[in-house]
Amino acid sequence: MQHSKIAVVTIGQAPRKDMAEDIQQLREAGLDVHEFGVLDLLSSEEIATLSPSLEDSDVLVTLLTNGRQVKLSKQKLMPYIQSCIDDLHEFTWILLMCTGDFTNKLSYKNLLLPDRMMTNLVKGLHTELAIGLIGPEPEQHRTVAEKWQKAQFDVTFSASSPYHFDNQHLLSKAQQLEEQGADLLILDCMGYSTTMKNMIKDQLTIPIIVPREAVFTILKAIC
Secondary structure: OOOOEEEEEEOOOOOOHHHHHHHHHHHHOOOEEEEEEOOOOOOHHHHHOOOOOOOOOOEEEEEOOOOOEEEEEHHHHHHHHHHHHHOOOOOOEEEEEOOOOOOOOOOOOOEEOHHHHHHHHHHHHOOOOEEEEEEOOHHHHHHHHHHHHHOOOEEEEEEOOHHHOOHHHHHHHHHHHHHOOOOEEEEOOOOOOHHHHHHHHHHOOOOEEOHHHHHHHHHHHHO
């Protein structure tokens, strides 16, 4: 697998400046990594049409190259994600940089999905953990919780966006979840970084998992 070509696909625009250090570490580890964004070829007006309506029950949150956070309708975005993946058939692995529930919703043989990777990773640790989840926005509560509940976990949810990062706000939400009985905290978005985790971990007594850190570690192991 020394010559594996890896496509890292954000549901926003590439390159992701907030992930630049992590991507560089993958390259320094010898991985042939190329970045792509599902929204790369879309105009601002076209991106606006993908905004969630009041009826949308599954909202995704991502970043544009200008640093702006955008909310997207997963239902509206799905054809664009699949089209982007279809164009990357020459890559050995395609990593979709989103922790939303895409299992059995996208087709590609060597597609790496963080939601599937993370739920199975935590199952491998323990099957009876009470999980505290933090996602970017409050309206993601139901879909994020359902993803973990389908994996048979007891969950509580709070919101603190990595794209409008505030250390004290994230810490406050994490401490609330710990007080409510969480055994493990998951910052459930690829936007959260190891640096963000390290800024709060010493003030909590429960472990924290950051999907970006975990998924990139797995990627280095298999490539």
